[in-house]
Amino acid sequence: MKRILAMIFGACLTASPSVAQELIAEYYTSLGVEDMRNSQGQRLGDFCAVVQQDRANFHRFGIRHDGDQSDPVFASREMRARIAGRCRIMPGSEYLPEWVLTGRSRYIWVRVYGIGGQPTELLISEGAG
DSSP states (O other): OHHHHHHHHHHHHHHSOOOOOEEEEEEEEEEOGGGGBOTTSOBOOOHHHHHHHHHHIIIIIOOOOTTOOOOSSTTSHHHHHTTTTOEEEOTTOTTHHHHHHTTOOEEEEEEEEEETTEEEEEEEEEOOO
């Protein structure tokens, strides 16, 4: 009887639907000195906040650097707010946060993954290469 219950329980676990993340956008952008300060002029101390400010500058304030590309996700304030805490630095680009947070510009490649069009993770790597 225990064996039958274990088989049923195991089948229930494997039959439950799982939702996979999908690539919903990707873009290249230059993180410049304008992106390193928030809209009130305060210096940002978090790399993901710099990425978020870059998108605010691009979409809301029209501040664009050479090589900045648009994205179909972060035009609204609500969607940009989803950037916070979702940045993942890809292997080989581990230096990026420190580089940018010390005030140096960098060109990056951002891949946005999500579920149902809602971003859940941003994979970030060096954009040049």
